[in-house]
Amino acid sequence: MVKFGFALNPSSRIDLDKTDREKFAQLVELEPDVLKCMACGSCTASCTAGKFTPTSVRSAILEIQNGRWQQALDMLKGCLLCGKCTMVCPRAINTRHLILAINEVYQSGK
Amino acid sequence: MKNIVVIGGGPAGLEASAQLHRLGYNVILVEKSPQLGGHLAKWDRLFPSGIPAKDVLEKMVSQINGVKYFLEANVQSINLLHKSYNVILNNGITVLADAVLFTTGFDLFPAQKKEEYGYGIYEKVITNADLENWFKTKKDNRVTENPKRIGFVHCVGSRDEKAGNRYCSKVCCATAVKQACEIKQEFPDVEVFCFYMDLRMFGRGYEDMYLSAQKDYGVRFIRGRVSEVAENINKELIVKAEDTLSGKPIKVTLDLLVLMSGMQNCSEGTKVAHQLGIANAGNDGFFETKDAIYSQQHSTREGIFFAGACTGPKTLPDSLSEARAAAIEIHNYVKGIR
Ligand code: SF4
Numbered sequence: 238m239v240k241f242g243f244a245l246n247p248s249s250r251i252d253l254d255k256t257d258r259e260k261f262a263q264l265v266e267l268e269p270d271v272l273k274c275m276a277c278g279s280c281t282a283s284c285t286a287g288k289f290t291p292t293s294v295r296s297a298i299l300e301i302q303n304g305r306w307q308q309a310l311d312m313l314k315g316c317l318l319c320g321k322c323t324m325v326c327p328r329a330i331n332t333r334h335l336i337l338a339i340n341e342v343y344q345s346g347k
Numbered sequence: 348m349k350n351i352v353v354i355g356g357g358p359a360g361l362e363a364s365a366q367l368h369r370l371g372y373n374v375i376l377v378e379k380s381p382q383l384g385g386h387l388a389k390w391d392r393l394f395p396s397g398i399p400a401k402d403v404l405e406k407m408v409s410q411i412n413g414v415k416y417f418l419e420a421n422v423q424s425i426n427l428l429h430k431s432y433n434v435i436l437n438n439g440i441t442v443l444a445d446a447v448l449f450t451t452g453f454d455l456f457p458a459q460k461k462e463e464y465g466y467g468i469y470e471k472v473i474t475n476a477d478l479e480n481w482f483k484t485k486k487d488n489r490v491t492e493n494p495k496r497i498g499f500v501h502c503v504g505s506r507d508e509k510a511g512n513r514y515c516s517k518v519c520c521a522t523a524v525k526q527a528c529e530i531k532q533e534f535p536d537v538e539v540f541c542f543y544m545d546l547r548m549f550g551r552g553y554e555d556m557y558l559s560a561q562k563d564y565g566v567r568f569i570r571g572r573v574s575e576v577a578e579n580i581n582k583e584l585i586v587k588a589e590d591t592l593s594g595k596p597i598k599v600t601l602d603l604l605v606l607m608s609g610m611q612n613c614s615e616g617t618k619v620a621h622q623l624g625i626a627n628a629g630n631d632g633f634f635e636t637k638d639a640i641y642s643q644q645h646s647t648r649e650g651i652f653f654a655g656a657c658t659g660p661k662t663l664p665d666s667l668s669e670a671r672a673a674a675i676e677i678h679n680y681v682k683g684i685r
C-alpha cells in the first residue's frame with residue numbers, strides 16, 4: 238500500500254447526545270457528591286500517583302460526564318487509594334469513595 | 348418647594364423618588380414606557396432566593412405616593428438656566444428643576460447581533476428575558492413540553508469586543524444559574540447545560556445557588572463558549588463548543604437554547620445625556636461618574652446625578668442602594684452642604 242505520510246484519526250469530538258444517563262444515575266445514587274465537583278484540580282495536583290501515571294480525579298469525573306467512562310477507568314487504574322485527594326477537595330467530596338463507586342458502576346458495565 | 352426631576356421609572360428611579368419625596372422635595376418622575384418598574388416589571392423571580400419580582404415592585408410602587416409621575420413621557424429638551432435645569436417633556440410639561448437624577452438603567456443587548464447563535468433565525472433560540480416572560484405567563488410557543496435538553500449560553504454580548512461590549516454584565520451568571528434551576532423545576536427530566544467562561548457568583552448566597560444547581564438539580568456546567576448553532580430538520584439545535592477542561596470539541600443537540608443577553612447603557616437615556624454633554628463617557632458606553640470610588644452618584648456637571656445601571660451593570664440591591672445614596676447627595680447639594 239502506498240504510504241502518504243498521513244492517516245485519518247478517529248474523531249475526538251465529544252457527543253453529549255450519547256452519554257449514558259442511566260449509568261450516571263447509578264453513580265449518583267452511590268456517591269451523590271460527584272455532582273458537586275467544580276473542576277478546581279486540587280485533587281490532581283496533590284495526587285500521589287499522578288506524578289507517575291495519568292491519575293486524575295478531576296479528569297475522571299469530566300470524562301464520565303462526557304460519556305467516556307472507559308477513559309475514566311483507565312485514568313484511575315494507578316490510584317493507591319491513599320486519600321490525599323479527599324483531604325484537599327474544597328467541595329468536601331469523598332473522592333476516595335467516589336473512585337470506588339466509579340469502579341463499581343462502570344467496571345461491571347464493560 | 349424645590350423640584351427634582353428623576354428620569355427613568357425603574358427600581359432606582361422609584362426608590363430615589365420615594366426617598367426624595369420623604370425628604371420634602373417635589374419629585375417629577377419621567378418614564379418612557381406605559382408602566383413603571385423597568386425590567387423588573389417583566390421579570391418573574393429574583394436571585395438568589397427566588398423572591399417574586401412582582402412583590403418587590405409592588406412594595407416600591409406603594410412607596411411613591413405623592414410623587415408626580417408621567418408615563419409614556421420623555422425628555423424633549425434639557426438645558427441650564429442660571430442654577431436650575433429647564434426640562435421640557437414631550438407631553439408639554441415644563442419643569443424648572445433644582446437637580447436632575449438619571450436612573451435611566453440599561454437596555455438588554457440585542458441578541459440577534461450575535462448572528463452565530465441564531466436568535467430570530469432559529470425558532471428554538473430565546474433570550475433570558477424571553478424565558479422570564481415564559482416563567483411569568485407560560486405563554487411562548489418556542490418553549491415546548493417535555494424537552495430533552497436545554498442549554499444556556501453565558502456572556503451573550505458581554506466580554507465580547509466584536510459585540511462592542513468588553514465588560515462583564517455582572518448579573519447574567521447568577522441569572523443563568525437561577526433559570527437553569529427553575530427550568531429543572533418545570534421539567535425534572537430535562538438535561539441542562541450551562542456554557543460559561545467564568546462563573547461570577549460574587550454575591551451573598553450566589554455560590555450556594557451554584558452548588559445547589561449542581562447538587563440538587565444536576566445542571567452540567569461546561570467551560571467553553573458556544574461558537575455556533577445550527578438547526579436540523581426537526582427544528583432541534585446543534586450546538587458546538589469546546590469543553591476547554593478536556594480540550595475537546597463538544598456537540599450536543601438541544602430543544603431550547605437560552606441566550607444570556609448582557610446589559611448596555613439605555614439608548615434613550617444616552618440621548619438626553621447628550622444634550623448635557625455628559626454622554627461621551629468611558630469606552631464602555633455607560634455614563635462616567637465624577638469619581639470612580641468616592642462620588643459614584645455625581646456626574647461631571649453640577650446638579651446632575653446618577654443612580655443604578657446607567658453607570659455600569661448593577662444588581663437590583665446595588666441599584667437600590669445607589670438610589671438611596673443619590674437621594675442624600677441631592678439633598679446635600681440642594682441644601683448647599685458640601
Ligand atoms: S486516593 Fe488515588 S486519586 Fe486520590 S490522591 Fe491518592 S492516589 Fe491520587
Ligand code: SF4
Nearest residue numbers: 274275277278280326
Ligand atoms: S478537588 Fe474536588 S472539586 Fe476540585 S477537581 Fe477534585 S473532586 Fe473536583
Ligand code: SF4
Nearest residue numbers: 502505515516519520
Ligand atoms: S456575569 Fe457571567 S454571564 Fe454575565 S457577562 Fe459576566 S461572566 Fe458573562
